Amino acid sequence: MTAVRLEFGGDWFATVTGEPLDLVPRLHTDLRVSPCTNTVEREAFLLGTFGSQDWLWDVVDILRFDPDDRRLVGAEFCIPEDEASAEDSARLRLPPEARSGGLRADQVKDFRLESCTVLCRTPGDTVLTCLRDLDVLDEPLEARVRIAQDLALLVQHGTVVGWSLTDPVRYVPPPYVDPGPDPPAAATRRLFTECMDLLAEPMAFALSEGEPAALERLRAADQALRDQREDRHRANALRTVISQYVEDYLDAPGRQP
Known part of the structure; x- marks a missing residue:
């Protein structure tokens, strides 16, 4: 399988590995895919990994990688406050197939990953999609790369421009707790x-x-x-x-x- 290299802004790149995270998304006031079960573990996790990280007063998306093999080990995504209009949301066309894969950083180097600015919703909220900006809707998306269960990065011109979560209500648990396997009522x-x-x-x-x-x-x-x-x-x-x-x-x- 041909390796796919993705840009995350600036001069930071990662390659799709074909091995998605074996973690379940947790949707609360943000979206987390993490092994941490409390704030103390989260702090230790951030210290022991590299990648994109939030700092005081700086709202960004977070991707963390293992410094030994450079593979993705966790992610956190902000939910934008601004919601696209129904007309703009109707313009969104997600690629039907999602390529399954984790990420491997090109190098051990921290970077800054801008959070998405606009939220697109479907009727019944069957899919939540967060985009870098509304300009993304002017051209087709090239691919979805599934990095965890029902969670995919969205790619346009080789650059990650957003993410989508299918059946988001399934992944609503209390903080730091994995959602149950039973379907939502x-x-x-x-x-x-x-x-x-x-x-x-x-x-x-x-x-x-x-x-x-x-x-x-x-x-x-x-x-x-x-x-x-x-x-x-x-x-x-x-x-x-x-x-x-x-x-x-x-x-x-x-x-x-």
Whole structure:
């Protein structure tokens, strides 16, 4: 199989190995593919690997590689706050087949990986796609490279320009916990989409302005997640995702009905 070399911006490159990570994605307020089970382990993991890393006040995507064999061992991706319009999202055409593969860095060298700036959603949120910018939609994507279960990097002109996660609600667990193998309940799928709506514009702005209809949607979603009896681990995780909004907009003084 011909080796595929990918550019990650600037003069930093990695080659597709054909060996994806044997790790399950965890979708919370960001997306993590990591062996770490707590913050202490994460700090040690970052110290023992190289690649792209976040620094104080610097929001970037993270790819970490083993310094001995230069192979990808973990990744973290930010979820953009800006959501593409329905018209722009409809322009997105993902390549139907994903090439299975991990990554091997060309050299042991740290680099900076800009996080994606725009989120594209499908009806029912069956796929979440994050892109470098909307200009990516002006030309076809060349390939998807699957680096973990249902998680693929998106390639255009040999450069990584985003990533996609298929069936994202399946990968919603509490922080640092792998999601269970059972499929999401139908109610969880509906509430996942509702939570995504609440976190995105224009609903997020409406919440910050205290608009009654927006506050009622947030209150209803929070209560539905509290009341859901099946699929409790995902329901609890989704409540954690919107908990800051609940605290800021529902529990704040003067906001209670």
